[in-house]
Amino acid sequence: MCLNSQTKNLRLFERPISRPRMTRYGDRWACELMRSGERNMTETVQQGDERKENKVVEKADQDDPNLLGEKADSNEGVEVEALGLRDSLRAIFSWRNYSVYLATSWVITSFLYMGLFLNLYFLELGWEYVMIGAVFSLMNFIAIMGRFMGGYLGDVVNRKHLSVVATLVLAFYNLILGLSTVFTLIFIALFLGALVEVFKSGSSAYIMENIPKEHSGLGISLFSASGRTFGVVTLAALVILVPILGFGSALRTMFFIGGVFLVIAAIARAVLLDGSPPKNTREGKSVFRSFIEDNRRAAGILIRAAPGLLAVVIVDGLSDSLFRFGSNIYIYEVIGIGFEGIVIITLSTTLLSVPMLLGMGRMTDRRGVTRAALLVYSAMPVCAALMFISPVVPYWAPSAWVASAESLVVGLGAVFSTPFIAVVIKSANDAVWYLILFTIIQKNLPKKDTSKILSTFWFVTYLSTSVGPYLGGLIFQFSVPQYLFAAVLALNIIIMVAIYSKGLVNKATMSDLNSSEE
Numbered sequence: 001m002c003l004n005s006q007t008k009n010l011r012l013f014e015r016p017i018s019r020p021r022m023t024r025y026g027d028r029w030a031c032e033l034m035r036s037g038e039r040n041m042t043e044t045v046q047q048g049d050e051r052k053e054n055k056v057v058e059k060a061d062q063d064d065p066n067l068l069g070e071k072a073d074s075n076e077g078v079e080v081e082a083l084g085l086r087d088s089l090r091a092i093f094s095w096r097n098y099s100v101y102l103a104t105s106w107v108i109t110s111f112l113y114m115g116l117f118l119n120l121y122f123l124e125l126g127w128e129y130v131m132i133g134a135v136f137s138l139m140n141f142i143a144i145m146g147r148f149m150g151g152y153l154g155d156v157v158n159r160k161h162l163s164v165v166a167t168l169v170l171a172f173y174n175l176i177l178g179l180s181t182v183f184t185l186i187f188i189a190l191f192l193g194a195l196v197e198v199f200k201s202g203s204s205a206y207i208m209e210n211i212p213k214e215h216s217g218l219g220i221s222l223f224s225a226s227g228r229t230f231g232v233v234t235l236a237a238l239v240i241l242v243p244i245l246g247f248g249s250a251l252r253t254m255f256f257i258g259g260v261f262l263v264i265a266a267i268a269r270a271v272l273l274d275g276s277p278p279k280n281t282r283e284g285k286s287v288f289r290s291f292i293e294d295n296r297r298a299a300g301i302l303i304r305a306a307p308g309l310l311a312v313v314i315v316d317g318l319s320d321s322l323f324r325f326g327s328n329i330y331i332y333e334v335i336g337i338g339f340e341g342i343v344i345i346t347l348s349t350t351l352l353s354v355p356m357l358l359g360m361g362r363m364t365d366r367r368g369v370t371r372a373a374l375l376v377y378s379a380m381p382v383c384a385a386l387m388f389i390s391p392v393v394p395y396w397a398p399s400a401w402v403a404s405a406e407s408l409v410v411g412l413g414a415v416f417s418t419p420f421i422a423v424v425i426k427s428a429n430d431a432v433w434y435l436i437l438f439t440i441i442q443k444n445l446p447k448k449d450t451s452k453i454l455s456t457f458w459f460v461t462y463l464s465t466s467v468g469p470y471l472g473g474l475i476f477q478f479s480v481p482q483y484l485f486a487a488v489l490a491l492n493i494i495i496m497v498a499i500y501s502k503g504l505v506n507k508a509t510m511s512d513l514n515s516s517e518e
Contacts, residue, residue, distance in 0.1 A: 100272045101163070104265035108170060110230035111258030114238070115193075116346065117251060120339070124248050125181055135187065139194040140466055146197030147458040164270045166199035171262035178256025181248075197458075231350050234258070239343055247339070298453045308502045309440060312495055313457065314464045316433070319380075319491040321468020323426060326476070326484045327387060330419050335394050337419075340411025345420055349427040373436050373499050377492070379429050384489040386422035388482050393418050 122132050169192050176189035234254060241250035302310055331337045331345070395402055397416035405412040414420050437457075475484045 097273055100268065104167065104268055106230040107258075107261045107265045108167065110234045111174060111254070111261070113231045113234055113346070113350075114174075114251060114254050114258065117238075121248060121251050122186075127183075135190060137466075139190050140462065142191065142194040143197045144459060144462045144466070146195060147200070147462060149198055160269070160273045162199045163273065164266055166196050167262055167266040167269055169196045169199065171259050171266060173259075174255045174262055175259030178252045178254075178259055181252075232347060235343060235347050235350070239340075242339075298456050302453060302456055306440070308498060309437065310460060312498060313437065313461055315491055315495055315498075317461050317464030318468050318471075319488050319495070320430060321465040322472050322484055322491075323384065323387070323488050325469050325472035326481065326488075327419060327423050327426075330387060330390060330481075331414075331417075331423070334391060335417050335419055337414045337417065338411060340409075341414030342411075344409075344411050344414050345423055348415070348420075349424050352424060352428045373433075374496065376429050376432050376436060377496055377499065379425050380492040381489050381496070383422040383426040383429075384485050384492055386418055388485040388489065390418040390422070391482065396421070 119132060173189050173193040173196070176185055176192070180186065180189075238250055238254055241253060244250070245253060331342065337345075395416050396418050402413040402416050405416065472484055475481070475487070
């Protein structure tokens with residue numbers, strides 16, 4: 001979130017002037033836990049005689065080379081039976097671990113929304129912009145290395161234990177931020193927040209390996225949607241507390257409450273989840289040698305089986321980070337939307353993304369990930385174009401509408417701004433886009449290497465994303481800000497052409513990998 005660097009006493013509920021001005025930008029850092037699932041269910045779902053629902057038989061589209069793994073085990077010319085939504089939910093929830101994991105995951109995801117306001121919070125504490133940028137850069141580096149090492153750890157350690165530790169580390173992160181304003185302790189808390197990446201791959205792989213592949217899209221989307229739904233509650237609570245306690249105290253209160261809930265969630269996972277023995281062993285090799293060899297193997301699998309996915313992720317990471325950098329500057333500095341408007345935008349994004357995640361998760365199971373990917377990504381160039389023209393058309397509604405909305409609720413006028421439309425659609429599509437990418441990994445790649453493949457995927461994503469803010473800063477400092485969104489528009493079009501023409505994975509290689517695993 002971009003703020004005026006000359007403002008010493010931060011006033012959150014005072015609208016900044018709409019005169020364009022350039023400031024330094026502290027990278028927004030927030031962990032977002034992504035839920036995923038992989039492994040064929042070992043038990044067949046028994047259907048009683050009373051279940052007489054019509055079943056839809058769909059034939060996999062064998063003529064489209066871009067349709068990737070609608071069914072992991074389907075062969076050409078073989079018809080597959082698609083269960084109804086109620087049967088799919090019954091099959092997914094028949095595994096107790098899924099229910100426990102789902103019930104605890106919303107706590108983690110919902111309170112991660114508080115991290116969106118850390119830049120603003122640190123500025124209120126008196127941190128300089130350079131300090132904020134340096135700390136966030138260091139934490140991003142720690143997170144990158146943690147993801148890389150965590151992939152190996154997730155495949156050689158009981159994944160249940162990693163799931164519990166990840167939740168407990170996040171609890172300490174929230175509790176420290178909720179109780180202290182001392183720089184050293186805050187730094188330790190941020191370090192713990194970055195360190196959780198070491199355990200995240202194994203924690204995510206724990207649930208991925210147990211969701212039946214034919215229902216993976218729906219199963220994964222339930223994780224994302226549940227956390228976002230409860231994220232609305234935490235954001236609404238923050239809005240209520242700010243006028244009463246002030247921004248800093250309100251945010252610390254939410255962090256402390258989140259820490260308490262996360263401790264409870266960690267205990268629930270430790271007690272109720274079943275163990276998940278490691279899939280791989282080192283066979284007498286040293287830990288370091290095994291770590292290098294296994295991660296090299298996972299990277300090789302991704303390069304051979306999903307070259308298109310890797311290329312798209314790299315370009316999309318750069319595009320996404322550029323958009324995030326520019327959008328915050330536009331919203332706060334140019335358009336003049338204050339804290340209240342930013343919260344309303346975040347709430348709107350959350351509310352919109354929930355039905356999109358559920359609907360798209362079901363679509364990837366029934367229609368194929370490539371069609372879903374093209375459908376989702378088609379909105380990205382539109383968002384970049386809207387941001388490009390927003391300095392000329394900052395509001396799409398008459399000024400009287402904006403004034404009336406502001407008179408009702410401070411910040412509500414943001415819904416009539418052009419960037420509001422762009423940011424809300426872009427953010428919601430980003431959530432669905434990563435759901436699709438995880439579904440591709442879950443449906444197609446070997447299950448025994450799930451954790452290492454996820455760590456390699458995130459390692460590449462984080463690296464490409466980390467470059468964006470620096471490039472964006474150069475564009476804003478030495479060129480015209482609109483050029484940033486022109487670059488994003490060009491990158492989005494390149495990605496769409498690549499998805500349509502080349503696909504995201506190599507089906508032949510995927511088939512060979514899954515056959516060799518069996």
